Amino acid sequence: MALYVQNSLTRQKEIFTSVKEGFVGIYVCGPTVYGHSHIGHAKSYVSFDVIVRYLRYSGYKVRYVQNITDVGHLTDNADSGEDKILKQARKERIEPMEVVELYTHSYFEDMDALNVLRPDISPRASGHIPEQIALTEKLIETGHAYVENGSVYFDVSSFDEYGKLSGRKIDELEEGVRVEVKSEKRHPADFALWKQAEEGHLMRWQSPWGEGYPGWHIECSVMATKYLGQPFDIHGGGLENIFPHHECEIAQSEAIDGSQFAKYWLHNNMVTVNGMKMGKSLGNAIDLKSAFNGTNKNLSKAYSPLVIRFFILSSHYRSPLDFSDEALQAAEKGLARLHATVKLVRDQIGKAHEEKASIGVQNTLLKYRREFVGLMDDDFNTAAAIGILFDLNKSVNTLLNSNEILSSGSLQAIDETYQTLGEDILGIIPKDIVNEAGGDLLDGLFGVLITLRTDARTKRDWATADKIRDQLSELGVILEDRPDGTIWKLVK
DSSP states (O other), X not given: OOOEEEXXXXXXXXXXXXXXXXXXXXXEOOOBOSSOOBHHHHHHHHHHHHHHHHHHHTTOEEEEEEOBBOSOOBTXXXXXXXXXXXXXXXXXXXXXXXXXXXXXXXXXXXXXXXTOOOOSBOOBGGGGHHHHHXXXXXXXXXXXXXXXXXXXXXXXXXXXXXXXXXXXXXXXXXXXXXXXXXXTOXXXXXEEEEEEOOTTOSSOBOOTTSSEEEOHHHHXXXXXXXHHOSSEEEEEEEGXXXXXXXXXXXXXXXXXXXXXXXXXXXXXXXXXXXXXXXXXXXXXXXXXXXXXXXXXXTXXXXXXXXXXXXXXXXXXXXXXEEEOHHHHHHHHHHHHHHHHHHHHHXXXXXXXXXXXXXXXXXXXXXXXXXXXXXXXXBTOOHHHHHHHHHHHHHHHHHHHHSSOOOOHHHHHHHHHHIIIIIIIISOOSOSSXXXXXXXXXXXXXXXXXXXXXXXXXHTTOHHXXXXXHHHHHHTTEEEEEETTEEEEEEOO
């Protein structure tokens, strides 16, 4: 089957064909590193992590570029206010680049915990100032930009296709609607390519127009084309970046010679918390570290990074995602069911007789693989693909509970299927499973209860044995007595 993607540029689902055969270049707008990462970051970067994983699984050589914005992102996301890095540095009374180092490290720490693969290239905006100045000079030379008081602005009226991504028209952008417009701008929609550094501004570089710093939008254009060329295959980011950020990227990248900037634009939807928009001012922001360690007041407990990853992938990347305790607890139990079955399969591989996988098992696994791939080919539908994993889980549990003796080959084939679909693509079933409903501690606690029940049965104390079994069943845990011992499973 062909891979279909929803292209925000054309507003249609299209067959994906790479610019260069066998190679995919993908650029995703990375974080502005002035604070710890939150669940909105997790939604975006987990989603694109799976897209990259699936493209590689599909046989493409992928170069994944995700930038670090360490200068130029102003507090109103446009052309006024303070630089976010500078503002945080003043708040913490440290150097701006100390802020950058602290929160860049924190970002990758959180992404590693979420099992997000590192990008192939993580360029910093501050490391590409010469290229940004060079592009700005070309835009001035070709009549697409103008200089005012040491700042340089892109003239949106010079690019007829401005608004083609967002659907906004230039004449609809009245003065003062988006931001308070400075008089030096010719049109309210014009955006900064280079900003003059005010007195005392710490982040500044020499340029043909005096000391200053780059605009936010030009950074991504430069870093994307430097490492991927133009046009490249996929530009990704959050839905909130379509305007003005991505719209401005297109304009400044395509204005000079008309060559396409990016072929496909993919956008992930936003995050809410208990049905409300997430924001620090609303008091419902959830940073990842507090979700992992249980210190966030909006959550009743700690949730493992894999549970949060699983929860994110349980909805389509283009769908909104609502975080709540109830939803995360359901995700925790669902992931635990998958992990419990995989762990049981792996535990039995070494005990089974050596023989190739049976034809019946091979055909069953092939059926699930095809269904899984078919759903992922439909614009990376992870929610439906996870549903296939649960269907596989039911079939595997049926096999394990039947009288059929599975060979080591059959068990290994089952495990390889979980590994390919669940880990290589989705990143939710690691090789070393720790039960996500409580980890090794929970394994140990159930082990104690199983031992007490076994002792009771040995003493023919059937009442105690049955009481342990029944009370665990009420909690959603079933015990299965097997020839090689008793195991526990989560059933809800």
